[in-house]
Amino acid sequence: MIYEPSMLAIVVFVTFVGLTLGLSFYLGGRAKSSAGYFAAHGQIPWFVNGVAFAGDYLSAASFLGICGMIAFSGYDGFLYSIGYLAGWVVALFVIAEPMKRLGKFTFADALNANFNSRGIQLAAGVSTLAVSVFYLIPQMVGAGVLVQPLLGFDHWVGVVIVGAVVILIVVTAGMVSTTWVQFLKGSLLVLFSALLTVLIFQRGFEEKAGGNDGHEFTMIPLAGRNAIDVELAEAGYELQEIEESWAQKSYLKLKPSHSNEILLVKSLTSEETGEQVLMECQTVVESNTGQTYYNGKLKGGPDGNDKSAQLHPVGHIRRLSDGQKSTGALGPLSFFRQLSDSSLILWRKDSLVNAAGEKVDVYFPKLVRGSQVLRPGEGKFAGIRQQEFLPKLNFLSLMIALFCGTASLPHILIRYYTVKDAAAARKSTIVGITTIGFFYVLTLYIGLGAMTSGAMDVTDDNMSAPLLARSINEWLFAMISAIAFTTVLGTVSGLILASAGAVAHDILKNVVGLALTDHEQVRVAKLASVFVGIIAIVLGIAFENMNVSYLVGWAFSVAASANLPALVMLLFWKKTTRQGIIASVIIGMVSSLAWILLSSDTFSQVYDMPRPEWLGQIVPFSQPGIVTIPLSFVVLFVVSMATQPKHHAAKPDAS
Amino acid sequence: MSDSSQVANSRLGIRFFLLYSVFYFGFVFVSAFAAQWSEWMIFPGINLAVAWGFALIGLAVLLSAIYGMSCKSDTSEPPHKGEGQ
Numbered sequence: 033m034i035y036e037p038s039m040l041a042i043v044v045f046v047t048f049v050g051l052t053l054g055l056s057f058y059l060g061g062r063a064k065s066s067a068g069y070f071a072a073h074g075q076i077p078w079f080v081n082g083v084a085f086a087g088d089y090l091s092a093a094s095f096l097g098i099c100g101m102i103a104f105s106g107y108d109g110f111l112y113s114i115g116y117l118a119g120w121v122v123a124l125f126v127i128a129e130p131m132k133r134l135g136k137f138t139f140a141d142a143l144n145a146n147f148n149s150r151g152i153q154l155a156a157g158v159s160t161l162a163v164s165v166f167y168l169i170p171q172m173v174g175a176g177v178l179v180q181p182l183l184g185f186d187h188w189v190g191v192v193i194v195g196a197v198v199i200l201i202v203v204t205a206g207m208v209s210t211t212w213v214q215f216l217k218g219s220l221l222v223l224f225s226a227l228l229t230v231l232i233f234q235r236g237f238e239e240k241a242g243g244n245d246g247h248e249f250t251m252i253p254l255a256g257r258n259a260i261d262v263e264l265a266e267a268g269y270e271l272q273e274i275e276e277s278w279a280q281k282s283y284l285k286l287k288p289s290h291s292n293e294i295l296l297v298k299s300l301t302s303e304e305t306g307e308q309v310l311m312e313c314q315t316v317v318e319s320n321t322g323q324t325y326y327n328g329k330l331k332g333g334p335d336g337n338d339k340s341a342q343l344h345p346v347g348h349i350r351r352l353s354d355g356q357k358s359t360g361a362l363g364p365l366s367f368f369r370q371l372s373d374s375s376l377i378l379w380r381k382d383s384l385v386n387a388a389g390e391k392v393d394v395y396f397p398k399l400v401r402g403s404q405v406l407r408p409g410e411g412k413f414a415g416i417r418q419q420e421f422l423p424k425l426n427f428l429s430l431m432i433a434l435f436c437g438t439a440s441l442p443h444i445l446i447r448y449y450t451v452k453d454a455a456a457a458r459k460s461t462i463v464g465i466t467t468i469g470f471f472y473v474l475t476l477y478i479g480l481g482a483m484t485s486g487a488m489d490v491t492d493d494n495m496s497a498p499l500l501a502r503s504i505n506e507w508l509f510a511m512i513s514a515i516a517f518t519t520v521l522g523t524v525s526g527l528i529l530a531s532a533g534a535v536a537h538d539i540l541k542n543v544v545g546l547a548l549t550d551h552e553q554v555r556v557a558k559l560a561s562v563f564v565g566i567i568a569i570v571l572g573i574a575f576e577n578m579n580v581s582y583l584v585g586w587a588f589s590v591a592a593s594a595n596l597p598a599l600v601m602l603l604f605w606k607k608t609t610r611q612g613i614i615a616s617v618i619i620g621m622v623s624s625l626a627w628i629l630l631s632s633d634t635f636s637q638v639y640d641m642p643r644p645e646w647l648g649q650i651v652p653f654s655q656p657g658i659v660t661i662p663l664s665f666v667v668l669f670v671v672s673m674a675t676q677p678k679h680h681a682a683k684p685d686a687s
Numbered sequence: 688m689s690d691s692s693q694v695a696n697s698r699l700g701i702r703f704f705l706l707y708s709v710f711y712f713g714f715v716f717v718s719a720f721a722a723q724w725s726e727w728m729i730f731p732g733i734n735l736a737v738a739w740g741f742a743l744i745g746l747a748v749l750l751s752a753i754y755g756m757s758c759k760s761d762t763s764e765p766p767h768k769g770e771g772q
Contacts, residue, residue, distance in 0.1 A: 107736055107737070118747065121750070124751055125701065125754065365730065369731045370732070373732070406734055406736065408736055413718075416719050417722050435708075455758075458754075465747055465748055470748075
């Protein structure tokens with residue numbers, strides 16, 4: 033069984049959550065004023081702040097999403113690691129020091145430093161809310177994903193637990209406790225990921241015919257000398273009738289001579305030998321009566337207690353190089369060499385309908401060479417290996433958004449206000465880059481280790497890293513799952529705090545003009561935290577089935593389009609005006625959100641409906657950054673030029 | 688921090704940013720438009736994609752360390768709001 037509640041994991045998990053909450057209550061007394069609540073009085077030591085940067089940034093998307101994407105797609109998932117880290121270069125070299133000098137509590141403070149404009153406060157406050165909520169979705173999805181195997185609860189229960197705990201953390205003590213939670217979580221995540229990587233090296237690779245439950249997937253090579261039914265009869269199988277639409281996609285149903293169970297196979301060409309091979313598939317059927325069937329067996333059995341009706345865990349090396357059966361311990365370089373020379377099984381999904389009109393998800397294996405999973409374009413970004421231009425543009429657009437997005441994420445930007453000066457902001461960013469960079473190197477090993485672990489859930493790539501840990505030992509699984517859960521807590525705390533700051537400080541105090549005392553401002557921020565937390569819970573349940581890293585990619589696009597152009601132009605172009613900044617933030621935010629909501633990916637993965645063809649003319653690819661970031665720059669330039677103060681025209685340019 | 692320190696730090700930061708951008712977008716363009724190049728084996732088992740990806744992470748860490756050591760700091764002066772307009 034892939035998922036089995038573990039008492040050890042539950043104990044470790046409850047201990048972690050208890051310690052986190054205890055820390056929050058202990059530090060609660062230090063956040064009575066707004067300066068304490070939003071910015072920890074600027075007294076966080078730079079090293080702690082640097083590791084907290086890592087704790088804040090290395091979210092569920094980094095740990096669960098990237099590792100899962102690498103486990104199912106190979107190198108394509110690692111492209112996210114590269115993009116996420118590259119964004120820190122923009123943050124350090126361009127944004128860090130000026131951001132610290134200009135601002136006080138929030139991103140809007142920095143944008144508004146020279147203008148004292150309600151419009152800027154409102155636009156930046158709303159943009160902060162939009163980006164934070166978008167970023168919250170994958171974190172909550174990740175929480176639900178973790179709780180399912182850990183505690184045996186449904187996905188929605190995990191989302192509600194995280195929401196409730198985080199609301200408690202943020203309401204209790206604000207930035208001080210959030211920082212220390214992020215510091216601890218960042219340290220533990222990197223340490224245990226390094227340990228996991230060492231254990232992957234020690235285990236090496238092993239040749240197998242299936243996953244860790246002992247099931248060997250059927251693989252029937254066809255020589256092509258006789259008719260297929262004759263060859264199958266020789267191999268001990270009888271061909272069964274199958275729906276026409278299934279046959280068109282190369283599926284066959286077989287009845288083994290030794291069993292009454294019907295086997296679904298797919299006819300594929302082996303990448304290894306070029307021969308025709310029939311490979312066993314796995315199915316999940318949602319019946320018309322609302323029941324779920326795994327590989328033809330009713331989930332839970334007729335009495336509801338049968339735990340054998342499960343999908344088989346996947347992810348194995350089919351053949352090692354030089355006739356080896358196992359490699360023994362490997363090093364960081366020999367790991368790649370052995371993998372590159374092996375052949376392994378990746379799994380892909382087809383959505384079909386059976387004769388009864390029921391939706392059937394078919395998971396079919398694909399035999400690939402190891403060198404294929406170490407190159408870009410094998411999974412998520414398969415489009416870059418096609419002739420068409422748009423998939424390449426889509427990829428380019430994502431990588432631009434990742435590069436520009438980090439330095440515009442509100443929950444990252446507010447961390448510049450928790451240290452005492454610009455030099456401390458710079459030093460903490462360097463510590464952050466080093467910690468995060470080290471972790472992202474590990475993601476490639478962890479993802480590939482999961483790919484060959486025989487432990488993965490074919491329906492859910494987000495669980496690959498914890499399941500990899502479980503395949504090594506139960507203690508590691510308990511620790512990694514608890515750390516991953518704390519990872520979600522740390523990041524969600526930061527996001528909710530950024531949102532609360534936007535509501536209480538930017539919008540209600542500075543825009544609406546509510547005369548709030550310092551104490552009242554903190555109280556309003558706490559109420560806002562509860563409200564945003566509830567929104568996050570609802571969205572986390574609604575977006576259950578999406579890869580968390582993919583969702584974060586969208587949040588980066590919105591942040592990069594709405595916030596970065598205004599921030600960069602404010603710092604480096606003296607003619608930037610108040611109106612230019614407002615227009616740029618609004619156009620960047622609205623255009624990127626609209627693009628995402630109208631994209632083909634959203635229609636297929638969120639709305640689950642076909643997209644009208646005419647929309648393809650307006651939004652031809654899914655990632656908005658390559659269009660909306662330049663658009664936001666252009667809008668700022670044009671509006672600023674059109675709204676120059678008169679005295680600017682009268683005197684020569686000071687620059 | 689004095690204005691001259693700020694300007695010097697900012698100039699250095701922009702230079703490093705541009706240097707890194709060349710390496711990053713070089714990698715992105717090769718991946719997008721000449722993906723077959725990334726399969727070129729630099730060492731046994733290490734292709735260009737893996738090597739370049741690790742190098743980008745290493746370069747970010749290296750440049751940030753050099754930047755940190757080279758920047759001028761004077762933390763005794765009060766915060767300044769002189770950037771931008």
